[in-house]
Amino acid sequence: MIKKEITVQNAQGLHARPCGMISNTAMKFMSDIKLIKDGYEVNAKSIMGLLTLAASKGSKIIVVADGKDEETAVKELEELFASSFDED
Amino acid sequence: MIIKKGIGINMGIAIGKAYIMDEDNVVVEKKIIQKEKIKDEINRYRMALLKTKEDIDVIRTHVLESLGKEHAKLIDAHSMILRDPLITKDVINLITNEKYNAEYALTVKIEEILKKFDNINNSFFVERKNEIIEISRKIIFNLTNTKRNFVTNINESVILVSNNIYPADILNIRKHANILAFCINLGSKTSHTALFAQNIGIPAVVGLGDITKIIKNDDLVIVNGEDGLVIVDPTPRMIEEYNTKKEQLHKNEMYLSKIKKLPAVTRDNKKINLMINLDSQDNLDEYKSLNSDGIGLFRTEFLYLNRNGIPSEDEQVDIYKKVLSSSGQLSVVIRTADIGADKVSNMGIKEMVLETNPFMGFRGIRLFLRYPDLLKTQLKAIYRASPSRNVRIMIPMVTSVDEILQVKSIMDDIKKELTAKNIDFNQNIPFGVMIEVPSSAIITDHILEYVDFLSVGTNDLIQYLLAVDRVNQYVSSMYDPFHPAVLRILNLVFQTAHKKGKKVSVCGEMAADLLGSMALISLGADSLSVPLKMFLKIKQHIRNLNYERLMSLSTKILNSDLSAKTVELLQNELTNGN
Numbered sequence: 001m002i003k004k005e006i007t008v009q010n011a012q013g014l015h016a017r018p019c020g021m022i023s024n025t026a027m028k029f030m031s032d033i034k035l036i037k038d039g040y041e042v043n044a045k046s047i048m049g050l051l052t053l054a055a056s057k058g059s060k061i062i063v064v065a066d067g068k069d070e071e072t073a074v075k076e077l078e079e080l081f082a083s084s085f086d087e088d
Numbered sequence: 089m090i091i092k093k094g095i096g097i098n099m100g101i102a103i104g105k106a107y108i109m110d111e112d113n114v115v116v117e118k119k120i121i122q123k124e125k126i127k128d129e130i131n132r133y134r135m136a137l138l139k140t141k142e143d144i145d146v147i148r149t150h151v152l153e154s155l156g157k158e159h160a161k162l163i164d165a166h167s168m169i170l171r172d173p174l175i176t177k178d179v180i181n182l183i184t185n186e187k188y189n190a191e192y193a194l195t196v197k198i199e200e201i202l203k204k205f206d207n208i209n210n211s212f213f214v215e216r217k218n219e220i221i222e223i224s225r226k227i228i229f230n231l232t233n234t235k236r237n238f239v240t241n242i243n244e245s246v247i248l249v250s251n252n253i254y255p256a257d258i259l260n261i262r263k264h265a266n267i268l269a270f271c272i273n274l275g276s277k278t279s280h281t282a283l284f285a286q287n288i289g290i291p292a293v294v295g296l297g298d299i300t301k302i303i304k305n306d307d308l309v310i311v312n313g314e315d316g317l318v319i320v321d322p323t324p325r326m327i328e329e330y331n332t333k334k335e336q337l338h339k340n341e342m343y344l345s346k347i348k349k350l351p352a353v354t355r356d357n358k359k360i361n362l363m364i365n366l367d368s369q370d371n372l373d374e375y376k377s378l379n380s381d382g383i384g385l386f387r388t389e390f391l392y393l394n395r396n397g398i399p400s401e402d403e404q405v406d407i408y409k410k411v412l413s414s415s416g417q418l419s420v421v422i423r424t425a426d427i428g429a430d431k432v433s434n435m436g437i438k439e440m441v442l443e444t445n446p447f448m449g450f451r452g453i454r455l456f457l458r459y460p461d462l463l464k465t466q467l468k469a470i471y472r473a474s475p476s477r478n479v480r481i482m483i484p485m486v487t488s489v490d491e492i493l494q495v496k497s498i499m500d501d502i503k504k505e506l507t508a509k510n511i512d513f514n515q516n517i518p519f520g521v522m523i524e525v526p527s528s529a530i531i532t533d534h535i536l537e538y539v540d541f542l543s544v545g546t547n548d549l550i551q552y553l554l555a556v557d558r559v560n561q562y563v564s565s566m567y568d569p570f571h572p573a574v575l576r577i578l579n580l581v582f583q584t585a586h587k588k589g590k591k592v593s594v595c596g597e598m599a600a601d602l603l604g605s606m607a608l609i610s611l612g613a614d615s616l617s618v619p620l621k622m623f624l625k626i627k628q629h630i631r632n633l634n635y636e637r638l639m640s641l642s643t644k645i646l647n648s649d650l651s652a653k654t655v656e657l658l659q660n661e662l663t664n665g666n
Contacts, residue, residue: 016216020168027171047168051216052204 001066002074010084013056016047018085023047025076031067033077044077089321094271094296096316101334102269102291103327106307106320107246108300116228119189129183133190136230141170143226154262156370169223174201191231198224218274222254247271247309251300262288269311271299271318293318344624348379352627358635361615364623365595369407371620372414378624382418382478384617385543385595386411388425388466398462404469412477419478421543421593421617423522424466426452426484447548447557452485457494468502474514482543486521486528492538523592524548529577532584542585543617546596546604550574569598570651570658575607579646582612593617602629603658610638610645637661 008014014022026033026044033044037059042049044063055061061081065073121129144166152160169175174197182193198220205217248261248270261267268290275294291313303309303320310319310330319326352362363384364375375383391399391407412420428443428451443449456463470481483495499519506513523529524545532542546569551558553574556567568574578594585592591614598604600618605626608616618626641657648654 016165020165023168023172043173046172046174047165048172048174048201048220052201052208054208 001064002070004063004074004078006061006063006078006081008055008057008059008061009081011057013059014050014053016051019047019050021080021085022050022077025080026073028076029065029067029069029073031065031070031073033066033073034064036062036064089319089323089326090302092296092299092302092318092320094293094299094316094318095275096313097275097292097294098288098290098313099337100269100289100291100313101330101337102247102311102313103330103334104245104247104268104309106249106303106305106309108303108305109248109250116191116195117189118192121183121187121189123187126184126187129190130180132231133180133183133194136190136227137170137176139230140223140226141167143230144170156368158368158370165219166223169220170227175223175227191228194224194227194231218252222252247311249300249303249309258288261290269293269313271296271303271309271311273297273299347624347628347631348377350627350631352381352630354630354633354635354638356635360609360630360635361593362623362627362630363593363615363617365617365619366411369411372411374620376414378620380418380623381615383411383415383420384593384615385482386420386422388423389427392425392427398465401465401469401472404466405472408470408473408479412473412479415478417478419480421480421482421520422470423482423484424453424456424463427455447551453483453491453495454485456483457491460498463495464498464502467499468506471502471506471513471517472511474517475512477514479514480518480520480541482520482522482541484522484545485524485548486535487525488527489531489534489538492521492535496538523581524552524596526553526577529581532581533588536585536588536590539590541590542581542592544578544581544592544594544596544613546574546578546594546598549577549596550598553577568651569601569604570607570654572646572649572651572654575611575645575654578608578613579611579642582614586612591615600626602662603655605629606633606638606658606661607645607654609633609635610642612642634661 010018012018022035023045034041035044035050035053036042037053037055040053042053044050053059053061063074063077065071065077067073144163148160148163148167151163175194179190179193179197182188182196183190186193188196201220202217205220243266245266245268248267250257250270250272252274253261253270253272261270269292270290271293273296291311293311293313293316296318299318303318307320308322308327310317310322310326312319312330319330322330352360354360361381363382364378364380365385365387366372366375366383367387368390388404391404408422411422428446428449450458453463456466467481470479473479481499483491486492496519503513503515518540520539520541520543521528521535522545523532523535523542524547526549528535529544529549535542547558550556550567550569550571554566554568554571556563558564558567582592592612593615594608594613595617599608599613599616600622605616609630616626638661641661644657645654648657
């Protein structure tokens with residue numbers, strides 16, 4: 001199991017499009033992937049769950065992945081957050 | 089009389105009788121499934137999910153065709169909700185473990201998630217809640233084989249009143265000419281409904297809260313999409329007032345549509361070539377309706393934005409074909425993409441580029457020559473879409489003849505390749521470049537040896553020439569289209585081209601500005617290309633100008649040492665000419 005803290009960097013926070021990108025990325029992996037914000041935990045493969053995080057810019061989020069491909073999963077999610085979801 | 093304030097979506101006023109569209113009530117019963125039937129129940133649920141996916145795909149296709157790509161993306165959010173493991177896995181677990189019927193199991197899960205949304209205090213997220221409700225209703229409709237009733241046969245003109253309106257309904261509204269307007273309880277400025285409604289063009293007010301409780305069938309209703317007002321059972325004075333307003337709006341529209349049909353000629357009968365800048369394929373219908381002289385600039389950046397990866401050659405061929413066919417005999421100047429280095433990482437190119445000054449950096453043709461496959465794909469797509477079409481190719485950010493030679497050599501390779509493969513293309517596509525960097529303006533004579541036409545991008549040219557960054561608040565006021573250096577460099581480009589018998593168009597903001605367009609015509613621009621929404625205004629402006637008098641101003645303009653003097657000259661001409 002891997003744990004990693006990530007910060008939401010894009011101006012608009014985790015609205016529909018970023019949540020879609022996160023769940024699409026997470027779905028590529030076999031591992032169970034969870035995002036946790038202030039103790040509230042959601043399935044990273046669930047766009048609806050992700051939306052309920054209502055994470056705005058600057059929010060700290062812990063990614064927890066558990067499974068065979070956990071390392072790549074966390075790495076890809078980290079890159080996705082770092083890219084600010086291609087927002088300008 | 090009751091007046092309710094909501095959010096106006098579309099301009100315009102409608103007066104008519106209300107038609108209430110009932111929200112189809114979904115009543116979900118809780119049932120316990122027999123153990124041996126659970127497999128069937130899960131199958132029934134899976135079939136409903138499949139059917140819902142098909143429904144969404146159909147709507148997506150309709151939306152894509154009638155409203156364009158941006159709107160179709162909104163429907164993609166629905167597909168994602170449908171793929172959510174809460175729906176695909178958790179519901180099935182609930183059916184298996186609790187033996188609930190599919191409808192009830194889904195409702196339990198959806199209500200769980202909606203409760204969480206209620207804790208979020210943000211209108212954006214509340215909107216998403218409505219989307220989730222919509223999807224779950226769709227699934228339940230498919231489970232129970234019911235269909236949403238949409239108004240099918242309304243014989244008189246009505247104003248549609250409803251709790252909410254879904255993308256599918258909006259496509260139906262388009263087909264019903266006798267729906268004058270609509271008003272709904274739900275919706276906000278950011279809602280999908282609002283975005284879709286903008287494209288139907290009928291007045292609409294959303295976010296009214298409880299309008300379905302206030303209005304009864306056949307009530308007389310005024311919908312004012314401009315101010316977001318809905319007036320139920322208006323007084324006779326109110327009706328009269330609104331009829332006058334409506335007439336005024338109608339007159340304005342008639343005036344503009346009258347202008348639409350008239351040519352862009354000055355008072356003294358000089359035809360000015362007036363073209364349109366487009367930056368996507370979304371507004372082709374409006375473009376066609378405007379009777380312009382063609383597309384002076386078709387920007388292709390949209391192909392590369394908001395996506396991962398590169399648009400394929402086939403995808404581009406389809407888009408160019410669509411644009412060219414909608415333009416008919418009128419010419420279309422397709423400009424290869426002027427994208428900055430910041431977009432490269434999304435295209436799967438692994439180079440990381442960090443620039444401190446992107447405007448002077450790696451963009452336009454510089455970037456495309458560094459990654460020639462990007463350029464080749466785009467050029468080949470244009471060639472493939474070109475047979476019997478009036479297309480021109482233009483490249484951005486040119487600073488030297490060397491770049492032009494490199495592009496031409498790539499074009500020659502493409503022509504050879506297409507010929508070898510027996511693929512039909514237009515052999516004589518005119519080739520031009522943007523003049524938007526001072527260096528290229530200064531060597532206009534050299535450049536003209538290799539190209540068929542020029543287009544001046546005034547925004548960048550002025551910015552580079554005056555060393556003014558327009559987004560820098562400390563210097564942005566120094567950005568000045570009437571600076572003597574700007575007018576002289578424009579004059580140099582126009583005169584040099586005319587000596588060689590070639591044409592120059594101007595596609596920057598200066599062309600869409602009242603005084604700016606006058607200066608450009610005076611100095612000899614052969615055509616102006618302006619944004620869609622400025623087209624009629626500039627056409628009307630041209631129709632008030634006197635060409636001969638403008639031409640006689642050019643010497644004065646070129647000799648004025650202060651831009652204020654030029655502005656005054658042009659301003660006087662504008663006032664006296666009218």
